[in-house]
Amino acid sequence: MKRFFFIIPYAILFGLSLQAFNFKLDHPIAEDISRLMPVKMKAIKAEDSEGAIKKVIKEAVKNGDSISIAGMQHSQGGQTLYPNGILLDMKHYDKILDLDVKEKHITVQSGATWADLQEYINPYGLALKVSQSQNIFTIGGSLSVNVHGRDIRHHALIETVESFRLLNAKGQILTVSREENSELFSSVIGGYGLFGVILDVTLQLTDDELYKIKTKSLNYDEYTSYFKRDVLQNDAVKMHLARISVAPGSYLDEMYVTDYYRANDQAQLSNYNTLNRETIVAVPKFFLGLSRYNDWGKKRFWETQETYMANIDGNLVSRNNVMRSDSAFMDYSNPSKTEVLQEYFVPIDQFTDYIDDLRKTLSHEKDFNLLNITIRYVEHNDESLMSYAKDDMFALVMLINQGTDNESKENTGRVIRNMINVTLDHNGSYYLPYYGYPTKTQLFEAYPRAEEFFQLKKKYDPDNRFMNLFYKEYHP
Known part of the structure; x- marks a missing residue:
């Protein structure tokens, strides 16, 4: 149970990973982890050598086929899928x-x-x-x-x-x-x-380093000043994570932070550098399950997280163990529901006002099942044409439980587009690897170099050999 609350946003989806490829040999159907867009492919090629991969490309060119490229299929916006195309599964090319x-x-x-x-x-x-x-x-x-x-x-x-x-x-x-x-x-x-x-x-x-964990509870309007003063300006702090409540009574108000300080006695690293694996499954699975179904469950889950955070304060952990997790306890299988991610980036100085506006936007959305928000920090970087970090940003990773039927998708899409508008109003951006709920207008506002990106796609791949549903949806 020691590490499970740190990994909820990404770990929650791993339980569905075995369903990411739903293949039938005669009519292969591929799905990403969200299961919201099953796509019939012409073929799936899982190759383990450079020569075999080159052969796939050569044959696709000869036959006029499109190629999509897949890893673990956790991108949820069609980035690994294209109808009647060749799906190149890269997981065996792993030396x-x-x-x-x-x-x-x-x-x-x-x-x-x-x-x-x-x-x-x-x-x-x-x-x-x-x-x-x-x-x-x-x-x-x-x-x-x-x-x-x-x-x-x-x-x-x-x-x-x-x-x-x-x-x-x-x-x-x-x-x-x-x-x-x-x-x-x-x-x-x-x-x-x-x-x-x-x-x-x-x-x-x-x-690899040895870190000492320090935790703290605070209100959302204290977070920016705390982060600037006690985290960003303190060279001893190497990693940081925060979470904001989605439980009634503390909704988008209460927060806790987890800071990883470089431990004074690095000689102890050898006592902590064995790569850990999660062993406790039933308890976190139970409380996370409760949070999916009602407000009472969300309250219990938040209270449990707060207790857990107090218990780990002062613990020691290696860098490699901070950056890993197992997630069997996050297994979630429901024939009529799935869980999707959203991630929004907002300049750190706008965080408080942003949360106020986000709370107003979501306050009347009774059918929008938001399970978790984790917050990280990303410094401004524009090396990538499609960079999300237009400023020094807080990244809010949101986990959402939704139905797989069309009505549920439409409702979730409406709420997400509203949240993106709030984010853009605060000079923010959003992460692209998730379901295609955003509009094309929103994408071009969030990513001002998107036009240049799409032009380079045409320059380097004029025949559109490499294709996916993301590109089909959003290119000009």
């Missing part, structure tokens, strides 16, 4: 190719997961600079959505990428970095698989 311990660089095939990397580098005293809180995702998929994590000194994943190799629609393999094919560097990372197949990646690593 660790090289580790330079001295320079702290690793080269890995794009189908490897963050868990694979952690298990490989942990014995060398090395750790990841940036990844999601959960480590089940593939490296290529994480690059394609330009993930961020809870490290407040290293922000978007693009910052940690030295180079990668890209297989394009012509069957050519290009080396891409800030110095070589730099235009592709800024468009492929955060480019949702639209420019080619990421084959392997060289990433920067850092040292």
Whole structure:
């Protein structure tokens, strides 16, 4: 139970991952993790070698087929699907190719997961600079959505990428970095698989460290000043996470924060650097389940989280263990419901006013089942053309339980578009990998370089060999 509250936004979806590919050999149907858009594919190709992947591309060109690229299928906006196309499943292309311990660089095939990397580098005293809180995702998929994590000194994943190799629609393999094919560097990372197949990646690593956990409760209108004063300006704080209540009585008001301070005695790291696995399942599963069904359950869940936070204050944990999680307890299977994510980015100085306006927007939405909001920090970065971090931002990751029927989708879409409008009114943006509820107008307002991005797609893939439903929905 020790770590389960940190990982809810991403971990909740892992329970459905075995359903992410619902394949039938004669008529393959593919679904992403949300199960909201099953798509009939022409074929699914799961390859484990560079030569086999090149062959798939060559045959697709010959036959005029579209290609979509998939990792763990946790993007929910059709980024891995296209009707009657070839789905290239990269999960078996997963070898660790090289580790330079001295320079702290690793080269890995794009189908490897963050868990694979952690298990490989942990014995060398090395750790990841940036990844999601959960480590089940593939490296290529994480690059394609330009993930961020809870490290407040290293922000978007693009910052940690030295180079990668890209297989394009012509069957050519290009080396891409800030110095070589730099235009592709800024468009492929955060480019949702639209420019080619990421084959392997060289990433920067850092040292594993021992952290001391400190927790604190506060009100939402105290958060910005607290973060600036006690977190951002304190070099000892390496990671940060916050959560704001969605329970009645404390709704979008009460918060707690979790800060990870570099421990004074790093010699103790060896006592904490064994990679942990979650073992307690029933208790967190029970309380999370309660929160799905009524306000009473949401209150109990929030109270349990507060108690848990007080109990872990002062605990020690390694960096690698902060950046990993198992999630069997998050298994959620319901034939008529699913759980989707939304993520909104708002400038840190606008957080208080933003929460006030968001609360007004959601106050009358009785059928909108918001389960959780986790908050992280992302520093301004515009290396990626489709960067979400237009300023120094707080990122609010929202977990939503909804029905899979058309009426439920329409209702959720309406509420989400309203929330995005509030976010845009506060000079914010939203994360693209989720279901296509936002309008095209909202996308172009949130991503002012989107036109340039779509033009580069036409330049580098004029035949639209690499396609997905996200591109179909939003390109001009």
